[in-house]
Amino acid sequence: MAPRVANLGRLLAGLLVVLVVYLAGVQVIWGPQLADQAGNPRLALAAERVRWGRILDRRLGVLADSQELGGRQVRRYPFGDLFAHVLGYRSPRYGLAGVEARYDPALLGLPARDPWEALQQAFGGPPRGNDLVLTVDTAVQQAAARALAGRRGAIVVLDPRTGAVLGLVSRPSFDPAAVDARWDAIARDPSSPLLDRATQGQYPPGSSFKPIVLAAALASGRATSDTVLDCPAETTVAGAVIGNFDHERYGRLTLRQAFAVSCNTAFVQLGGMLGADAIVRMARAFGLGRPPQFDLPTAAGFVPAARSLGPRGTAQISFGQGSLLVTPLQMALVAATIANHGVMMRPFLLSQVRGPDGRILSAYAQRGSREVLPAALAAQIAQDMVDVVRSGTGTAAQIPGVPVAGKTGTAQNPHGPTHAWFIAFAPADRPSVAAAVLMENAGAGGAIAAPAARQVIAAALAAQQAEGRP
Amino acid sequence: MGAALLGALGLATVHLALYRSEPWTPVAAGALALGGFLVVHGALCAMRSEADPLLLPIAAGLSAVSLVMIYRVRPEYLLRQAAWVALGLAALLVVLGTLGDLRWVRRYAYLCAAAGMALLALTVTLGLERNGARQWLPLGPLTLEPGEVVKLLLVAFFAGVLDDTYRLLTLPGPRRWRAELARLGPMLAVCLFALLLLVFQRDLGLALLYYGVFLAMLYVATGRLDYVGVGLAAFAAGAALCYHLFAHVRVRVDVWLDPWADPSGRGYQIVQGLYSLASGGVLGAGLGAGHPELVPAAHTDMIFPTIGEELGAVGTFCTVALYLLFVGRMFRVATRSRGTLEVLVAAGLAASLGLQAFIILGGSTRLIPLTGIPAPFLTYGGSAAMTNFAALGLLLAISSRGPAGGTPPAAAVRHGAAGR
Numbered sequence: 001m002a003p004r005v006a007n008l009g010r011l012l013a014g015l016l017v018v019l020v021v022y023l024a025g026v027q028v029i030w031g032p033q034l035a036d037q038a039g040n041p042r043l044a045l046a047a048e049r050v051r052w053g054r055i056l057d058r059r060l061g062v063l064a065d066s067q068e069l070g071g072r073q074v075r076r077y078p079f080g081d082l083f084a085h086v087l088g089y090r091s092p093r094y095g096l097a098g099v100e101a102r103y104d105p106a107l108l109g110l111p112a113r114d115p116w117e118a119l120q121q122a123f124g125g126p127p128r129g130n131d132l133v134l135t136v137d138t139a140v141q142q143a144a145a146r147a148l149a150g151r152r153g154a155i156v157v158l159d160p161r162t163g164a165v166l167g168l169v170s171r172p173s174f175d176p177a178a179v180d181a182r183w184d185a186i187a188r189d190p191s192s193p194l195l196d197r198a199t200q201g202q203y204p205p206g207s208s209f210k211p212i213v214l215a216a217a218l219a220s221g222r223a224t225s226d227t228v229l230d231c232p233a234e235t236t237v238a239g240a241v242i243g244n245f246d247h248e249r250y251g252r253l254t255l256r257q258a259f260a261v262s263c264n265t266a267f268v269q270l271g272g273m274l275g276a277d278a279i280v281r282m283a284r285a286f287g288l289g290r291p292p293q294f295d296l297p298t299a300a301g302f303v304p305a306a307r308s309l310g311p312r313g314t315a316q317i318s319f320g321q322g323s324l325l326v327t328p329l330q331m332a333l334v335a336a337t338i339a340n341h342g343v344m345m346r347p348f349l350l351s352q353v354r355g356p357d358g359r360i361l362s363a364y365a366q367r368g369s370r371e372v373l374p375a376a377l378a379a380q381i382a383q384d385m386v387d388v389v390r391s392g393t394g395t396a397a398q399i400p401g402v403p404v405a406g407k408t409g410t411a412q413n414p415h416g417p418t419h420a421w422f423i424a425f426a427p428a429d430r431p432s433v434a435a436a437v438l439m440e441n442a443g444a445g446g447a448i449a450a451p452a453a454r455q456v457i458a459a460a461l462a463a464q465q466a467e468g469r470p
Numbered sequence: 471m472g473a474a475l476l477g478a479l480g481l482a483t484v485h486l487a488l489y490r491s492e493p494w495t496p497v498a499a500g501a502l503a504l505g506g507f508l509v510v511h512g513a514l515c516a517m518r519s520e521a522d523p524l525l526l527p528i529a530a531g532l533s534a535v536s537l538v539m540i541y542r543v544r545p546e547y548l549l550r551q552a553a554w555v556a557l558g559l560a561a562l563l564v565v566l567g568t569l570g571d572l573r574w575v576r577r578y579a580y581l582c583a584a585a586g587m588a589l590l591a592l593t594v595t596l597g598l599e600r601n602g603a604r605q606w607l608p609l610g611p612l613t614l615e616p617g618e619v620v621k622l623l624l625v626a627f628f629a630g631v632l633d634d635t636y637r638l639l640t641l642p643g644p645r646r647w648r649a650e651l652a653r654l655g656p657m658l659a660v661c662l663f664a665l666l667l668l669v670f671q672r673d674l675g676l677a678l679l680y681y682g683v684f685l686a687m688l689y690v691a692t693g694r695l696d697y698v699g700v701g702l703a704a705f706a707a708g709a710a711l712c713y714h715l716f717a718h719v720r721v722r723v724d725v726w727l728d729p730w731a732d733p734s735g736r737g738y739q740i741v742q743g744l745y746s747l748a749s750g751g752v753l754g755a756g757l758g759a760g761h762p763e764l765v766p767a768a769h770t771d772m773i774f775p776t777i778g779e780e781l782g783a784v785g786t787f788c789t790v791a792l793y794l795l796f797v798g799r800m801f802r803v804a805t806r807s808r809g810t811l812e813v814l815v816a817a818g819l820a821a822s823l824g825l826q827a828f829i830i831l832g833g834s835t836r837l838i839p840l841t842g843i844p845a846p847f848l849t850y851g852g853s854a855a856m857t858n859f860a861a862l863g864l865l866l867a868i869s870s871r872g873p874a875g876g877t878p879p880a881a882a883v884r885h886g887a888a889g890r
Contacts, residue, residue, distance in 0.1 A: 002805045004690045005817045009801030012824035016794050019828065020787060022837045026747050027783040034748035039733055039741070041764050042749050 044092075046108070048073065053107040053129035055087060055099060057138045058166075058351065059467070063087060064100070064176075075100075081173035082141055085196040086134070086296070086349065089176035094183055098176075099132065099349065102295050106130045106353050130361060133352035135159075140167035143459030147452035153420075153439035154197035154328040155452070157460050160336035160425060160434040162366045163345030166460055168329075170197040199292075200299040202325040203438060207245075207262045207393075208409030208421040208445065209283075209320025211338060211381055214259055216274055216282035218377055223273065225256040225384060229266035237315040242268055245410055245444065259384050260392030262408060264319040271318025276309040279317055285372050286334050287344065288326055293367075295349040301326040321412060332436035335423040338381050339405070339431035342373030386428045389450075394422065396450035399458050403428035406453065408445035417441040422449035426457050433460040480538035481548075483757050496548040500537045503552040504530065506559045514866065518566070521870035522803050528796045529862055532847035535789060539777060540850050543762045543769040547850055554852040558859030565863030570871070572811050579630025583660045586623035589616040590667045597671070615853035617668075617676045618844065621826075622857055624664070624680055625687070625818035631657055632691040633811045639692045657684065665708070672718050675829050675841030679822065681705060686821035691814060726839035739766045740836055743775040747786075747835060754782025769850045771842040774834045789848070790831065797824040803869040812868045819861045 026034070035042070052073065055064040063083050066073050075090045077083065088098015096104055109129040144155040144167045157167035174186045174193040186193055195201060217223040231250040234243035244264045250257070258266035271279060280303055283289065289303030302325040304313065309322075316322030329347065337344040348367040355361050373381075385405035388394040394406040405428040409421030420442040425434035435456055437449040481497045507530035514521050533555050541548040575582075589607070593616045598606040606613040635653040661684050668677035685701045688694070712719045721736055729737030729744070742765045749755065760779035762768035768776045778786045800820030807813050823846045830849070833840035844854035 001690060001693075001810065001813050004693050005801055005804045005813060008686050008690055008817060008821060009797065009804075009824075012797050012801075012821065012828065013794055015828045015832075016790055016797065016824075019832055019835070019837060020790050022832075023747075023778070023783060023786050023790070023835065026744065026835060027750055027778055027786065028752055031748040031751050031783075034744060035751070037745075040745040040749065041742075042745065042761055045761060 047104075049127070050108045051128040052090070053109065053356070054131045055107075056131060056133045057136050057141075058134065058164075059137065060133065061138050063134070063136075063138075075177065077176045079138065079141075080177075081175045082138075082145055082169075083136070084173045084176050084193075085170045085198065086136060086168050087176055089179040091179045091183075094179060098296060099134065103132055103350065103353075106132060109356070128356035130356065131354040131358075132350060133354060134349050135164035135166065135351045136168065136349065137166050137460070137463050139463045140456065140460045141169060143167070144169040144456045145171070145173075147437070147455040148439065149452070151439045151442050152191060152197070153437070153442065154201055155435065155437050155456055156198050156328045156332035157433060157435045157456055158332050158336045158345075158347060160339035160345065160431050163336070163347045163369070164351065164366075165347055165349050166433070166463075167456065168198050168349075170195070170201070196296065197328065197438070197440075199294065199296050199327060199329045201438070202299050202301050202327055203419050203421075203440075204322075204324055204411040204413055205320040205326045205331060206409035206411030206419065206421055206445070207264070207320055208331055208407050208411075208423050208436075209317070209324060209326070210259060210262065210267060211334065211385065211407050211423075212282050212286055212288075213267055213271060213274070213279055213318055213320075214255070214384060215286075215373060215377065215381055216278045217255065217270055218380060219282065219373070220274055220278050223255055223270060225254065225380060227255045227270075228252055229255060229258050229263075229269050231258055231261075231263040231266045233265070235265040235268055237268060237272075238310060238312040240312050240315070242315060242319075256384050256387060259407075260387040262388075262393045267319045268315045271314050272311070274318075275306075276314040276317065277306040279314070280304070280306040280309075283317075283324075286330075286337060287372075288324075288330055288334075292327075292329055292333060292347060294329065294347050298329060299327050301330055320409060328436045328438045331421070331423050331438070332434060335407075335425050335436060336434035337372050338378050338385065339425035339434045340378075341375040342371060342378035344370045344372050346370075382425075382428060382431075385424075389424070393446040394424070394450045396446060397422065397424055397454045397457075399426065399454055399461075402426050402458075402461065404454070404457065405431075406450065408450060410443075410445045413441075415441065417443060420445045420447075420449035422446075422453040424450075424453045424457060426461065432464055433457050435460070480534065480757065481541055483538075492545070496541065496545065496552070499549050499552040500541065503537065503555040503559075504534055506556050507533070510559050510563065513563070518866070518870035521866045522799055524795070524799050525803070525862060525865060525869070528792055528799065529847050529859075531792050532789070532796070535777065535785075535792075536773075536848045536850075538757070539773055539780075539848075540769050542757060542780065543773070543776060544850070547769060550852070551850055551855070554855040555859075557852075558855040561856050562859040562863035562866070565860045566867050566870075569864060570867030572809075572815055572868070575626045575630045575811055575815060576633060577630075579627050579634075580656070582623040582630070583627040583656070586620040586627065587660065587663055589620055589623075590664060592616070594667050594671050612852065615844075615851060617673060618851075618853045618857040620664070621676075621679065621683070621822055622819075622861060624660070625683060625815065625822055627660065628657060628684060628687045629811060629814035629818055632687060632814055636691040636810070639694065657688075669712055669716065669719075673841075673843075674719065674722065674839075675833065675843035678829055678841065679826050679843060682825045683818060683822045686825070687814060687818045690817045690821075691810075722839045722841065726836060729836065739772065740834075740840055742766065743772050743834055744836060746772075746775040747778040750779040750782045750785075752783045754778070754780050754785055756780060767842070770844070771830065771840070771849070772834050773849055774831050774845060778835075793824070793827045793831075793846075797827075800824070800865060803865050807868045808871060812871065816865060816868050819865055823858065823861065 052066045064077050064087050088100040090100045107129045140157050148171045154170045172191050172193040231253045233247045233249040283303045291298040291300045304323045346368040352363045353361045382405050389397050389404045389406045393408040397404050397406050404426040406424030411419040420439040422437045422445050425431040437453045442448045481500045511526050540551050593607055664680050665677050689698050725736050729740045733741045746765050757780050762776040765772045804816035807816050830843050830845045832838040844851050846858045
């Protein structure tokens with residue numbers, strides 16, 4: 001009997017040894033990975049213990065900070081709905097969005113995986129997260145919000161030299177501090193205040209797409225700014241009638257003049273000379289049809305495949321209609337690329353991470369670049385855009401003493417009146433500000449969007465002058 | 471000695487870390503209960519010097535961990551659990567003094583079975599339901615967990631019957647199935663009855679434990695691997711049948727296979743237990759620094775993951791090591807004891823405590839499907855404490871009767887390696 005007892009003992013001991021081996025796996029080998037899963041409630045509890053870092057604008061004005069209120073940490077947003085789509089929100093029920101979500105680990109001061117650091121944190125009282133310094137300028141943001149004047153739409157303002165986002169406004173907006181209290185009202189609002197129209201609203205570009213067609217034409221060598229085109233009030237391509245804004249007719253124009261007055265029929269003729277392939281390739285070179293790399297989630301828009309376009313489709317994209325879709329951020333990047341001698345700077349929002357003691361932990365002057373056009377070609381397009389503001393459809397964007405380059409767009413869409421577009425940069429000779437303005441169903445770009453762009457660009461230039469680096 | 475000191479230190483740590491403003495009384499009570507181990511150990515050394523010298527200290531170690539963790543998770547239960555440990559030690563002494571001579575097992579084997587089955591039947595009909603299982607009997611102000619008591623009764627019953635029949639079952643020559651079946655009949659009937667009741671009252675862990683103990687004792691007594699084989703096959707068939715027949719069995723298995731299919735519903739407990747274990751890492755968060763409040767039943771079924779979170783892999787390894795040592799010593803007692811009956815009782819107790827520890831530790835860590843039964847000496851609960859200490863008393867009694875007279879079965883015992 002005894003050997004059998006011993007066997008039984010060995011069996012049970014073996015089971016317990018299996019348990020130890022298994023525990024080594026769960027706790028030691030896969031432990032950290034498992035513990036880091038988003039479902040682990042300890043992560044949220046850790047976030048509660050840390051005093052979240054602040055979010056500051058480029059002049060270190062406070063955009064978001066935390067306050068102790070009844071033993072709980074409450075996030076405050078001093079500017080209310082002004083920065084909602086940039087900052088996002090921080091809600092125990094609805095999660096995180098915007099910069100709060102993108103840089104949550106930095107705001108929490110994570111990771112403290114180093115045991116020594118963890119020990120210091122354990123004895124250093126409630127730890128504080130890092131502060132974030134953003135590229136946005138509150139004055140620019142306020143000007144942009146004012147310029148939209150209660151309309152649905154978006155404005156994106158960039159420094160074309162670096163890609164720094166100076167302002168990013170989407171309207172209608174919401175108060176990030178009220179997300180918990182008013183979620184249902186905000187989420188169900190038919191005007192979709194939660195949607196960031198600047199980075200994720202997708203619209204037909206209309207004539208604001210013409211700088212890209214112009215670039216394709218000049219790059220192809222088949223046309224120059226002096227190529228003469230016909231500008232009748234309307235033209236028929238493959239059975240489709242295409243007309244000019246207000247049925248204007250100009251007779252025979254040079255390409256430069258056709259661009260300045262935004263003649264659709266002339267661009268349809270130009271598109272026919274170039275072919276769909278050249279236009280589509282240039283659009284893709286400018287990053288359309290792909291989500292831009294950015295600190296916030298971005299939409300791709302849509303650029304049709306050249307193969308899929310017949311004569312009619314080619315005619316439509318020649319003046320920015322058809323199936324083309326773009327976001328305001330993408331169009332701001334188009335303006336900024338032309339302004340920056342054909343080099344597209346990657347857009348970014350985060351300029352510095354600062355420790356709780358104010359020490360700068362990391363800083364970014366730019367986040368990468370890509371050449372889209374030869375500098376000479378960009379300069380030529382910029383010159384033609386200056387004409388748009390000086391004597392063409394964009395005269396409402398003129399700023400006394402500052403040469404402004406721009407392009408209007410009045411985009412037909414299935415949702416009602418036309419969307420008003422204006423893309424611009426200034427000063428045209430040494431650009432330091434580029435912007436895209438979109439106002440949904442607001443009418444004509446030259447009449448509605450161009451004055452808004454003027455206000456925003458003027459404010460951005462003034463802010464840069466005040467900062468001492470015009 | 472070390473265990474008592476360590477336990478007192480642990481209690482003090484938890485108190486200082488978490489309940490600084492509360493009175494020290496529960497801590498003192500806990501320390502007192504652990505001090506009780508010292509007294510009993512001293513008495514044992516003086517009066518029964520042949521008794522196994524390690525069993526009680528190991529139990530003290532497990533009890534120390536238990537009291538510390540219960541204080542950590544449910545401070546209001548510490549006083550009660552300390553009282554149970556003290557009562558358990560008293561029960562141990564009583565068992566040691568009165569039931570040490572095992573002839574009662576032979577005489578009252580069937581009475582034990584009848585009492586056990588009656589208890590189970592009572593539980594099914596009158597029992598209180600908690601966490602979806604009917605496992606408790608109201609007993610005045612207390613509630614009795616009959617499953618634990620029945621565990622001892624069943625060991626006694628199997629031992630008594632097997633002691634009577636094992637010779638016939640191991641006769642050389644051709645097998646006489648009908649006669650053997652008649653001999654096994656009562657045990658099979660009791661087993662079947664118990665399992666049916668348990669499966670219906672959803673106490674699957676206990677069913678597994680009883681059946682495992684039965685097979686283990688049958689193997690020890692007869693050495694008949696064909697019985698074990700048939701038993702295991704029957705288990706597999708029964709398990710498959712239950713899986714198809716009972717939704718609650720299916721849920722247990724499905725949750726075990728993929729707890730993340732429904733992490734906030736059915737899989738909640740096991741998923742939280744896994745997060746708890748994983749968050750502990752090697753060294754643990756430290757006593758009082760984890761989040762056992764996130765894990766349902768952290769002082770009972772899920773006490774082991776809580777140890778893992780606060781004391782880390784070091785804590786869980788040490789706990790399993792204590793069980794390993796404990797199992798080893800128990801089987802050592804079994805291999806060294808004098809008569810067949812002693813061997814059977816000791817092996818039965820060893821198998822039941824060892825298997826029980828594996829079922830709940832493995833279950834709470836998702837090594838096997840989770841079924842709630844108490845971890846011996848670790849989980850909060852009075853019935854379990856009393857029964858386990860009584861079992862310990864029996865084992866100590868058996869070991870103190872000394873190794874080896876000249877009776878035939880004991881001669882064979884000498885060759886057995888001490889179980890590890």
